Amino acid sequence: MLDIVGDDGSQESVKEYYGSVLSSKNDLQTSACCTSESMPQYLRPLLRAVHDEVQEKFYGCGSPLPLGISGLRVLDLGCGTGRDCYLLSQLVGEHGSVIGVDMTPQQLEVATKYLDYHRKAFGYQSSNVEFHEGYIEDLSAVGIADNSVDLVVSNCVLNLSPRKQAVFGEIFRVLKPGGQLYFSDVFADRR
Known part of the structure; x- marks a missing residue:
């Protein structure tokens, strides 16, 4: 199995892998983060509006x-180039908002490069997406306040954190009462 979390538990090797080693899906050294399952039908038309480089x-x-999130404030943990943020942008609509947090500057550079592209593609007066460089274990460092988001999503990222308890503590802290967490990830069965 590919080990991209450093021996000392640091995240520097993860940043290096996602920031410098990978330039597209074809560079992945494992198939764990790519599913052959097809995307849900309701997301397919939305994906067509997402820039090719973001998708690649x-x-x-x-x-x-999830569906039914119009007007909500959503946080994407480990947003990378922002593909899910731009899908969420369409799902929450112009009156909702999406925050993407990632620790990899190279990934965020791609995400932010297409903010205006997606605003125009979605027909919004102003962008409802913002990106922040930071660690998912310390969301207060990037200004995510207590009880400030309706929904937290994460896609194949939580497994990369050496401090999962801190991540889930932050998720609990930032979610509004009744807020929800949706995530997709890989895991190892130790039985």
Whole structure:
């Protein structure tokens, strides 16, 4: 199995892998983060509006993006190039908002490069998506306040954190009462 989390538990090797080693899906050294399952029908037309470069550099393993979220404030943990953020942008509509957090500057560079492209493609007056560089274990460092989001999503990222308890603590902290978590990830069965 490919080990991209450093021996000391640091995330520097993860940043290096996703920031410098990978330039497209074809560079992945494992198939764990790519599913052969087809995307849900309701997302397919939305995906057509997402820029090709954003899609080509997507490394998720599922589609943890629910329907019925119009007007909500959504947080995407480990957003990468923003593919899911741009899908969520369409699902929440112009009056909702999406925050993407990722620790990899190279991934965020691609995500932010297409903010205006997607705003125009979706017909919005202003973008409802924002991206922040930071760690999912410390969302307060990027300004995510207590009880401030309705929905947290994550796609093939939680497994990469050496501090999962901190991640789930942050998710609990930022979710509004009644808020929800949707995630897709890989795991190892130790039985």
